[in-house]
Amino acid sequence: xxxxxxxxxxxxxxPCQKVYEDDRVLAFLDINPINPGHTLxxxxxxxxxxxxxxxxxxxxxxxxxxxxAKAIVEAFGYKGYIFSTNxxxxxxxxxxxxxxxxxxxxxxxGHKNFAxxxxxxxxMQTVAEKIINNI
Numbered sequence: 001x002x003x004x005x006x007x008x009x010x011x012x013x014x015p016c017q018k019v020y021e022d023d024r025v026l027a028f029l030d031i032n033p034i035n036p037g038h039t040l041x042x043x044x045x046x047x048x049x050x051x052x053x054x055x056x057x058x059x060x061x062x063x064x065x066x067x068x069a070k071a072i073v074e075a076f077g078y079k080g081y082i083f084s085t086n087x088x089x090x091x092x093x094x095x096x097x098x099x100x101x102x103x104x105x106x107x108x109x110g111h112k113n114f115a116x117x118x119x120x121x122x123x124m125q126t127v128a129e130k131i132i133n134n135i
Contacts, residue, residue: 002046002097004046004095004096004097005095005097006040006042006046006095006097006099007046007097009026009028009042010026010042010044016028016029017029019039019068019071020041020064020067020068022064023044024043024044024045024057024060025041025042025043025044025060025061025064026041026042026044027039027040027041027042027064027068028040028042030101033103034103034111035078035103035104035105035106035109035111036076036104037072037075037076037078037102037104038101038102038103038104039068039072039101039102040099040100040101041061041064041065041068041099041100041101041102042061042097042098042099042100043057043060043061043098045057046097047097047098048096048097048098049085049087049088049093049096049098050085050087050098051087052098053098057098061098061100062100065083065100065102068102069081069083069102072102072104073104076104077106078104078105078106079105079106079107080104080105081102081103081104081105082101082102082103082105083100083101083102084100084101084103085098085099085100085101086101
């Protein structure tokens, strides 16, 4: 039995505000939302992150995500949303149980988008080759 926070939520040991549940997936409101409606979608089975998850678990999560995102956007009149997951502490993952965020966004909601960078001459090809060699 796993003692992670989200496993305890899945088992009903810690309360949450559910917005969706089936046999394999649970979605609930984030207790520290970026905007109202910010929802977390978790597999009921414990996986630390996306890289450790089974293809079946990932399919389950992704298959319900558009339905939940559409419901959030329509319920509050948002203009869009961020669909994301953080993998590892350096990427901002705070709970080491795979979870997807649906973060509703509105124009002028006060939150910044990701800062973007660029590549130097030839760097893009080198980066791509390193990735390809590790697949």
